[in-house]
Amino acid sequence: EPEVTQTPSHQVTQMGQEVILRCVPISNHLYFYWYRQILGQKVEFLVSFYNNEISEKSEIFDDQFSVERPDGSNFTLKIRSTKLEDSAMYFCASREQGAGNTIYFGEGSWLTVV
Amino acid sequence: GDSVTQMEGPVTLSEEAFLTINCTYTATGYPSLFWYVQYPGEGLQLLLKATKADDKGSNKGFEATYRKETTSFHLEKGSVQVSDSAVYFCALMNRDDKIIFGKGTRLHILP
Numbered sequence: 627e628p629e630v631t632q633t634p635s636h637q638v639t640q641m642g643q644e645v646i647l648r649c650v651p652i653s654n655h656l657y658f659y660w661y662r663q664i665l666g667q668k669v670e671f672l673v674s675f676y677n678n679e680i681s682e683k684s685e686i687f688d689d690q691f692s693v694e695r696p697d698g699s700n701f702t703l704k705i706r707s708t709k710l711e712d713s714a715m716y717f718c719a720s721r722e723q724g725a726g727n728t729i730y731f732g733e734g735s736w737l738t739v740v
Numbered sequence: 741g742d743s744v745t746q747m748e749g750p751v752t753l754s755e756e757a758f759l760t761i762n763c764t765y766t767a768t769g770y771p772s773l774f775w776y777v778q779y780p781g782e783g784l785q786l787l788l789k790a791t792k793a794d795d796k797g798s799n800k801g802f803e804a805t806y807r808k809e810t811t812s813f814h815l816e817k818g819s820v821q822v823s824d825s826a827v828y829f830c831a832l833m834n835r836d837d838k839i840i841f842g843k844g845t846r847l848h849i850l851p
Contacts, residue, residue, distance in 0.1 A: 657837065669784070669829060669841040682838060717784060719839075728774070729839050733783035 628652045630732035632718050638738045639708055647703045647735045649718030658701045659719040659729065660693065662686065669717065675701065708739045742767040746830045746842035753820055754850050761815040761845050763804075763830035771832040773797075773806050773813040774839070778827045787815075787828070825849045 660672040673683040715734040746763040775787040788797030793808035830842040
């Protein structure tokens, strides 16, 4: 069964450093997402991406964050100048064209900022 | 804006007990409704979904019915197992194309 894959599974970084989280969405999917889950809290929407541009972003997704689809398969989340409060599990997700289609999530990248 | 409210956890049950996790939603229009499950140390997995009123989603013995009149999508299972211990998230997706999650309900099943 096709799946969304994410790397790394866990990354520890020093405060102020830049981090890139990588995702390979399911191959025929056209809509891509990043979500975040701070430990013990709810899963929060960060950004959605379609047709090589951001279609929606939350208030969490400020200038510190950016997304890119550098080639036909990868979808990345860059976090510049990380802060302690950026420590969270980051989930990539994707779905096919069509209203109501299921969003499939990756296993997540756990980011720890120290 | 759209939102999802689900019962607070943790919920602790004995094996073979009946499970209900309540979920209600607020949304404009007719959202699709989902239950996702997160097993310890793992990511989010789709458990079941329903895309229109009166639809019943089911998987692995779990089921939930889309009730438009009560704006609810309660998750039920007739006989839980230890392996069902996880965090369960109710969620909706509306025309704005993103999933909105509830806060999650942690379920502990005792042998």
